[in-house]
Amino acid sequence: MTGEENIIRVLLVEDNELNQKFAMAVVRKMGFAIDVAPNGKIGVELFKSKNYHLVLMDIQMPEMNxxxxxxxxxxxxxxxxxxxxxxxxxxxxxxxxQDKRNCINAGMDEFIAKPYKPFELEQKIRMFL
Structure with a gap:
């Protein structure tokens, strides 16, 4: 196994730059690699191109929510x-x-509401990684 295969990789799909920076800081502090997609369409393309261990998905975005x-x-x-x-x-x-139900029905596994504190996001991520 190469070092690249041992990296835990997170995909953040988020259109807001401030929210991107905040989530990126939390994920990097946890020691994980993170890629960012500014909308759902690009997020799906990135998902197809790499092996991710977790996806953080904003709901309201341009092009593809x-x-x-x-x-x-x-x-x-x-x-x-x-x-x-x-x-x-x-x-x-x-x-x-109802928003939570819509997310779960679409195939999401968990839910966190904005604004959130860094430790709250870390707790949600730790549920899966």
Missing amino acids: GIEATMEIRRIEAEEGQGKHVPIIAVTAFAME
Whole structure:
């Protein structure tokens, strides 16, 4: 195994630059590599191009929202047929119960509401990594 294969890689799909920087700082502090996609469409393309261990997914984004991107990622995983299931955590300002249900129904595994504190995001990530 090469060193590259041992790296835990996180994909952040988020259009807001400030939110990107905040999440990147938390993930890097945890010792993980992170790639950023500014919308769901680019997020899906990155997901197809690399092996990620976790996805942090904003919901409201241009071009392709987080719900659509998650459904596409789950479709890709199903097509590959290897039983692969990368955890996806919804990161959103929409924190109503119906919003949470929509995220779970789309195939997301967990949910965190913005604004969040660094330790809250770290706790959610640690649930899966």
